[in-house]
Amino acid sequence: MIQLYDLETKYPNVRFSPFCWRVKYALAHKGLRWEEVPIGFTDKDKLPSPNEGKVPVIVDDQEVVSDSWDIALFLDTKYPNDPLFDGAESRAQAYFIKSWSEMVLQILISRMGILDFYEVLKDSDKGYFRDTRESRSGVTLEEWGGNPESARTEFLKALEPLRVTLKHQSFLGGAQANFSDYIMVGLLQWMRCGSSLTVFDENDAVFEYQEKLLDLHDGLGRLSLPYSSAIADE
Amino acid sequence: MIQLYDLETKYPNVRFSPFCWRVKYALAHKGLRWEEVPIGFTDKDKLPSPNEGKVPVIVDDQEVVSDSWDIALFLDTKYPNDPLFDGAESRAQAYFIKSWSEMVLQILISRMGILDFYEVLKDSDKGYFRDTRESRSGVTLEEWGGNPESARTEFLKALEPLRVTLKHQSFLGGAQANFSDYIMVGLLQWMRCGSSLTVFDENDAVFEYQEKLLDLHDGLGRLSLPYSSAIADE
Known part of the structure; x- marks a missing residue:
């Protein structure tokens, strides 16, 4: 069975890595089964080689593939049924959607939720997370995430092209979800499972879209507890 | 031959309607020939029916089709060779790219160039243009376009997902241009032919992309004079 190395948190049922969620949806899309291997930021030495020092990494029949985009391409080559893209153009355009989500949305989600993402990590990962994020942004986590409401306003505005679509x-992907949608559900799960934010009004088309994505593949996205439930269970 | 109703300016060789440029590239992509019928904002009564009161409108063998997106779908159905999209997913994802370009880029271009766009119109169109734009934005053209340098900074930042792609x-569209790229060249032509802005550094990947798009289909995009040459010729 395929093994997927996934980011561990301090709650066994909370998984929020947006890049790992892309891969889980891609695997489920193809009807493939997988086993998850939870791993912390500071357990990189346990990743199979070769890797880029981060999750996701999959091992399929001794082949090791890392990076969610490369994993998607690998899966479409090895398992051509139920393709993640129906052709070269949809694959190319999905690369744009990936870039948009990473350049625009990801930064805003991180500004909304970073203090929660920090909180939900295993204690042994917190130092690493703080050091790497603070050195990348040049400010403390508390400064970076200090105005979630303003980031939320920007985030909802930035989603307007998706809302119109x-x-x-x-x-x-059109009438059916394709890998572009799995890129989006990854981001949405990051927020839903990794933070306590209530971002959407329930009548927002993007909220309805999130619900539809969570329902796909037998409710795959709902297998991870949302942050608020995880905290309540503590 | 297909007739394309295109927005007229005061210079016979300057055409800047972004939506008409999408259609010209789509026609050329399929190797179709067309005849352009220049028409002003205030000549709507000369458009063939049915229409939505604006260009582009095409007439193909007595069929009248308006709206650049609907024209693209019509052309792919009637002339399936050299498709504008290689499948349903690329068509669906192109709708997202269209929405992104309209919600994000179009507004910024208009804030950069609106006073030039106004200037390049036929005198008989200026009143209509000012009235409709001012009532839509709630401010004068001069206020809307009063800080092109700040709009330019935002525009260059907003292009980051394209630049990464x-x-x-x-x-x-990948190795070859598809209709998503023709949406982009429409916007770029609007700026290049309708305004005197120098927006890009020449080493910007988006500038190189613009040049490649202008070269396509025997240099189609270069058939319209850029604003600066038109002014110089006066």
Whole structure:
């Protein structure tokens, strides 16, 4: 069975790595089964080689593939049924959607939720997370995440192109979800499972889209507890 | 031959409608020939029916189709060779790219260039243009376009997802341009032909992309004079 190295948190049922969620949805899309190997930021030496020092990494029949985009391409080559892209153009355009999500949305989600993401990590990962993020941004986590409401306003505005698209079609992939949508559900799960934020009004088309994505593949996305439930269970 | 109703300016060789440029590139992509019918904002009564009161409108063998997106779909159905999209997913994802370009980039270009766009119009169109734009934005053209340098900074930042994509592939469509790229060239032509702005550094990947798009289909995009040459010729 395929093994997927996934980011561990301090709650066994909370997983929030946006890049690992992309891969889980890609695997489920193809009807493949997998086993998750939870691993902390500071357990990199346990990753199979070769790797880029971060999750996701999959091991499939002794082949090791890392990086969620490369894993998607690998899966479409090895398991051509139920493709993640219906052609070269949708793959190329998905790369743009990936870039948009990473350049625009990811930064805003991190500004909204970083203090929660920090809190939900295993204690042994917290020092690493703080050091790497603070050296990357040049400010403390508390400064970076200090105005979540303003980041939320920007985030909701930045989603406008997606919102307009969802008036026209069910998914970025059209009538059915494709890998572009799995890029989006990754981001949404990061926020939903890794933070206590209530970001969307329930009548926001993006909220309805999130719900549809969570329902896909037998409710795959709901297998991780949302942060608020995890905290309540403590 | 297909007729394309295109926005007229005061210079016979300057055409800047972003939506008409999308259609010209789509026609050229399919190797179709067309005849342009220049028409002003205030000549709507000369448009063939049915129409939405604006260009582009095409007439193909007595069929009238308006709206650049609907024209693209019509062309792919009637002339399936050299498709504008290689499948349903690339068409769906192109709708997202269209929405992104309209919600994010179009506003910034208009804030950069609106006073030039106004200037390049036929005198008989200026009143209509000012009235409709001012009532839409709630401010005068001069206020809307009063800080082009700040809009330019935002525009260059907003292009970052495209810039990252262009490091990975030649076009949004991948190795070859598809309709997503024609949406982009429309916007770029609007700025290049309708305004005197120098927006890009020449080593910006988006500038190189613009040049590649202008070269396509025998240099189609270069058939319209840029604003600066038109002014110089006066």
